Amino acid sequence: MIEIENLTKRFGDLTAVNDLTLHIEEGEVFGFLGPNGAGKTTTVRMLCCLISKTSGEARIADYDIGKSEDALKIRRIVGFLPENVGLYDDLSAYRNLDFYARLYERTESERKEYIERMLKMVGLWNRRDDLAGTFSKGMKQKLAIARALIHDPKVLFLDEPTANLDPESAKTVRDFILELKKEKRTIFLNTHNLDEAQRICDRIGILKTSLIAVGSPKELRESIWGRKTVIHLSKIDDDIVKEVKMLGVKKVEIIDSKMVIDVNNPEDDNPSIVNAIVKAGGQIQFVTELRPSLEDIYLKLVRT
Amino acid sequence: MKLWKSWTVAMKDFSVFKRKKYIIYSLVATPLILSLLLPGSILLTVPTGQIPSSLLTSLISSEFSIFIILAAILPTVIASYSFIGEKVEKSLEPLLATPTTDGELLLGKSLAAFLPSISATYVGAIIFIVFVDTLTYGQLGHLLLPDLNTAVILVLAAPLACILSVEFNVIISSRVNDVRTGQQLGGLVILPLLAIFIIGETNPLAINASHLLIISGILLAADIALSYLTRATFQREEILTKWK
Numbered sequence: 001m002i003e004i005e006n007l008t009k010r011f012g013d014l015t016a017v018n019d020l021t022l023h024i025e026e027g028e029v030f031g032f033l034g035p036n037g038a039g040k041t042t043t044v045r046m047l048c049c050l051i052s053k054t055s056g057e058a059r060i061a062d063y064d065i066g067k068s069e070d071a072l073k074i075r076r077i078v079g080f081l082p083e084n085v086g087l088y089d090d091l092s093a094y095r096n097l098d099f100y101a102r103l104y105e106r107t108e109s110e111r112k113e114y115i116e117r118m119l120k121m122v123g124l125w126n127r128r129d130d131l132a133g134t135f136s137k138g139m140k141q142k143l144a145i146a147r148a149l150i151h152d153p154k155v156l157f158l159d160e161p162t163a164n165l166d167p168e169s170a171k172t173v174r175d176f177i178l179e180l181k182k183e184k185r186t187i188f189l190n191t192h193n194l195d196e197a198q199r200i201c202d203r204i205g206i207l208k209t210s211l212i213a214v215g216s217p218k219e220l221r222e223s224i225w226g227r228k229t230v231i232h233l234s235k236i237d238d239d240i241v242k243e244v245k246m247l248g249v250k251k252v253e254i255i256d257s258k259m260v261i262d263v264n265n266p267e268d269d270n271p272s273i274v275n276a277i278v279k280a281g282g283q284i285q286f287v288t289e290l291r292p293s294l295e296d297i298y299l300k301l302v303r304t
Numbered sequence: 305m306k307l308w309k310s311w312t313v314a315m316k317d318f319s320v321f322k323r324k325k326y327i328i329y330s331l332v333a334t335p336l337i338l339s340l341l342l343p344g345s346i347l348l349t350v351p352t353g354q355i356p357s358s359l360l361t362s363l364i365s366s367e368f369s370i371f372i373i374l375a376a377i378l379p380t381v382i383a384s385y386s387f388i389g390e391k392v393e394k395s396l397e398p399l400l401a402t403p404t405t406d407g408e409l410l411l412g413k414s415l416a417a418f419l420p421s422i423s424a425t426y427v428g429a430i431i432f433i434v435f436v437d438t439l440t441y442g443q444l445g446h447l448l449l450p451d452l453n454t455a456v457i458l459v460l461a462a463p464l465a466c467i468l469s470v471e472f473n474v475i476i477s478s479r480v481n482d483v484r485t486g487q488q489l490g491g492l493v494i495l496p497l498l499a500i501f502i503i504g505e506t507n508p509l510a511i512n513a514s515h516l517l518i519i520s521g522i523l524l525a526a527d528i529a530l531s532y533l534t535r536a537t538f539q540r541e542e543i544l545t546k547w548k
Binding site for chain 1: 309312313316319320323324393394395396397398399400401402403404405540541544545
């Protein structure tokens with residue numbers, strides 16, 4: 001659905017996005033992580049044809065973002081929630097959506113049907129005649145998501161949808177995105193929230209001007225962190241360590257009474273390791289897998 | 305270009321303006337006060353018959369040039385909300401993400417500033433004409449207004465001044481982030497127009513229909529020149545990355 005090849009954007013001497021290559025499948029929820037100024041918003045703006053690329057290629061549903069004749073077609077099939085929701089506070093919730101539905105060339109009957117459906121979906125139908133300016137931040141965010149969906153887009157770009165929201169509102173918005181995921185829409189989610197990315201996204205890309213990693217949370221863990229087995233022992237001595245190292249494991253770390261062992265394939269390697277420890281007289285209390293959080297992976301990547 | 309999209313943008317802005325009391329007051333009060341105060345200062349303070357009919361005709365006719373200035377003042381109030389207001393409310397980005405062209409958006413925004421301004425100017429002009437004719441008919445025995453000067457002002461000079469002001473405000477909007485600053489800077493457009501009014505007031509015979517036609521020609525040339533600058537300013541990438 002989204003094909004990006006060597007996409008680059010420069011503002012004068014500043015390179016905002018460098019040589020980005022990425023392929024996102026239809027129905028996939030893709031999370032874009034990165035520190036402030038990493039180029040996440042610039043990427044989304046290029047993909048929504050709001051700003052031009054400097055070089056490279058990108059296609060959305062076979063439309064080329066670099067062709068001016070395709071720009072309107074792309075904007076017709078994508079929905080965009082910017083970081084600042086940008087609602088018209090002096091218009092009602094209904095009128096806000098109606099304005100956008102008109103610009104997306106919805107007929108009158110389509111407008112009525114979609115606005116009702118969207119407002120019901122975000123739980124604001126009973127507040128449809130209230131001014132958007134009277135809404136809480138969470139309600140505004142939901143209304144803005146409804147606005148991004150008013151033309152039933154194939155692709156949805158969400159730029160920091162839960163930023164500046166209290167935990168309850170953020171959860172409401174996250175739950176709503178999970179509902180959208182069930183509808184098999186392609187969702188491109190810019191976020192700082194690692195927990196959110198882990199829970200919602202099928203795959204995650206970590207951007208720091210260039211794309212430094214991409215994959216599912218599980219793949220990122222395994223490729224960047226590797227797989228580690230933690231064995232809690234009542235006591236560790238040199239014989240036990242020597243016996244384990246003889247198995248040819250990549251690395252053994254001793255932390256207090258724990259052995260942290262880098263393994264290639266825990267399903268195959270762990271039984272041999274356990275046998276070796278028992279053979280060396282070790283008393284095993286627990287065997288667990290060390291699972292780094294996405295935060296550990298993210299920090300490791302962006303700090304290098 | 306789909307004109308109905310521009311109209312949709314303009315209609316949305318009208319809905320927003322209806323809730324901005326400052327805009328409503330400006331659109332109603334400014335033309336009303338000028339329409340009554342200016343002719344009233346002559347006709348209600350000097351006893352009937354004290355001013356010769358020819359001078360009275362020239363005085364009133366020259367005062368009517370205030371509607372060129374009014375047509376330029378009113379867009380500064382509205383256009384600053386129309387453009388800078390979108391910036392302040394951060395609503396430009398989602399608007400720019402819709403399948404509308406830069407031209408459709410610019411036209412819609414310009415119509416939103418132009419139509420209420422020129423309508424208020426015309427309403428003010430009608431009040432002025434009716435007020436003047438009511439007070440002068442007894443002395444002159446005929447309707448003083450409208451005359452050729454008022455026709456040139458209402459058909460050419462005022463709309464062209466209004467367009468100039470809208471374009472000038474689009475350019476100002478790209479450089480400021482505050483509605484009031486936008487209004488103050490946008491108001492600079494009336495300075496050259498003020499000269500016409502002052503000349504007319506100090507020498508009522510100095511401004512005639514020919515002069516007004518020349519002024520209209522200059523305004524048209526300025527409108528065309530500014531329209532290029534406005535279009536260069538009002539482009540998506542420019543708005544998102546350089547409008548500060």
